[in-house]
Amino acid sequence: MRLTWRKNVPDGVAVRRGERVLAVGGETVATDAALYLPGADEHTRLPWEQVEQATWQDGVLFVREVGGRRHTVRLAEPGSVPEAVRERVTATVVVSTHVKLPAGGVRIVGRRPPTAAGTLGWTFVFDRGLDPDDPGLLAQAEQALEEIRRQTGL
Known part of the structure; x- marks a missing residue:
């Protein structure tokens, strides 16, 4: 470039x-x-x-x-x-994966700043129709994130 x-x-x-x-x-x-x-x-x-x-x-x-x-x-x-x-x-995208949840699904994305020293930040993008503020749904997404982190070592 x-x-x-x-x-x-x-x-x-x-x-x-x-x-x-x-x-x-x-x-x-x-x-x-x-x-x-x-x-x-x-x-x-x-x-x-x-x-x-x-x-x-x-x-x-x-x-x-x-x-x-x-x-x-x-x-x-x-x-x-x-x-x-x-x-x-x-x-910036290090990990991007869609995970099935009982009520639908969530895309879990790990992003890192362009500098190698940056901390990996995680975001949830819930399927259309799901309430991202639902505590139960958030808990399921957090559990899925912990599994991804365990599998990837991130």
Whole structure:
């Protein structure tokens, strides 16, 4: 992937020291550590391991954070931002597996920050129709996670 010169970073985007700029598209900046998305007042810095899903369609980048917050950004000149987003998000996923539960299922995902020293974070994505706040369902998912951790040594 070609690195983009820092001088191409739009005004108002304060890329953190030590981050390498990978792509710039309009007001959106992808670095090796995070995605900078334009907001009403300032840019949002979203570390790659916090991106649950990102899709690119018809000139629009759709981003969903772990926890459900959503961002929609129209990129008139996307540059290589869509490719950088795909590569960086995929690179954070260490484990992704769907587990059957008595009432349905859950996708259990383990993500690690781009730096090797980062801690593995786990998320549950429950099948449609399941209540992610149901304590019994959460307990079943936690039990499945413990089995995955035991099997993988993570």
